[in-house]
Amino acid sequence: MKKISKNFIYSVFIITLLTITYEIFSISKFRYLLSKGELGIATNSNTYVYASRNPEEFIISQEAASKSxxxxxxxxxxKHSVLVAIALLFLDSNLQRMMLKLAEKRVTLVKSGFRDLKKPEINFVCLLYSFYLITIFVVGLLTAKSYAIEKILxxxxxxxxxxxxxxxxxxxxxxxxLSKFHKKFIIACFIAYAIKVLPDILIQDKVDYTKMTKMDINEFPENIQEVLIKYDLQDRVYKEIFPGKEINAALIGYGDGKRMEIYGNYDEFDQEQLYSVFLHEVGHAKENSLLRKTIIYFIVLVLEMLVFLFLYDRVSSKFSNQDISYFTAFLVLAFIYRVLLRxxxxxxxKLGSQISEINSDLFAKQYGYDEYLANTLYDIGIQSSDYLFPTVIYNxxxxxxxxxxxxxxxxxG
Structure with a gap:
């Protein structure tokens, strides 16, 4: 079991690093083509058609996007390379012995062991968790746009x-x-988390009438009115009282609490493009996207609980030895899962959410707004310098x- 578990974990490490490496290679290749004045897109794609209309704008936008x-x-x-190195401090027996030797010294405030736990293994866990925090902190500093000394301190x-x-x-x-409750403690933690997030899902926000006002659906074309009536949104469309600069639409809530909110001054926006975004959001209502994503999330959460129980029941004992207890092995394996495998x-x-977005796009297509929505998505990407071509696995x-x-x-298509 130990060998199989190790090989599986190492395989995930390699696949993760290869996935990220391929993403870097893909972006680098795209940037090279842009630097030569090429669009870097398949010529038989519809995105190529849009980009060809104003290639200079496309290149400028995607050069900025790909650089970021x-x-x-x-x-x-x-970050992942460092985290893999931290995980190897436990998984590799030679590195583990080296770390335990270091942990025998006064590296924390812990002066002695606790019950069955030895001082070195307590320090070992503390060191691993601290290395993780240092990694996140340093990467955060490197990626931050500005530095606040107070926040750093x-x-x-x-x-x-x-x-x-x-x-x-x-x-x-x-x-x-864990000593007292064993697996029950793990199950209780997941149940407590589910109870914590459920109110955020089930309790729906009400309309903020200080910012939003109800719209008369007669302001929309007849075909849009028919869609709103069909999906019980005819009395649930709101717009901003004081429109902002950015135009957007969003479906809020689900069931009896669902509503549509429009942001920005839509009178100044291309109406057909606005309606295409509008239909995309109605597509979420048809798909019951929020409810479906919630169900998928809780299914994944149950699977995660089973992973923790499997680590506790079957795997941890295989990684324990005269220096590392069953408990410490579980803590470190749970840590490795959380930061690298999860x-x-x-x-x-995430794939469920992506499929939901595609289905909502295709809903707009059913009503003949595919070209308008595609144009809108392209314009959004170019104007916001959003990178258009992440690889499927990395995304x-x-x-x-x-x-x-x-x-x-x-x-x-």
């Missing part, structure tokens, strides 16, 4: 407090609870939205 994207993805690679103070006091206390508390499990939820790990490129191609 390649930096972000490179930092992602650096607060983060440093929190890290010192965590390393010296909070981490050991959390280890002790978790040890006591993203693959939750890609199920499924990082976003609940499909790439704008894939959405445009689906609409015109």
């Amino acid at each position: 994207k390649i930096f972000t993805v490179t930092m992602d690679f650096v 607060k983060c440093f103070g929190f890290f010192v407090a965590f390393y010296l006091l909070l981490a050991p206390v959390l280890v002790f508390i978790t040890y006591i609870l 993203q693959w499990l939750f890609s199920i939820y 499924s790990l990082r976003s609940g939205h499909p790439s704008l490129y894939s959405r445009i191609e689906y609409l015109n």
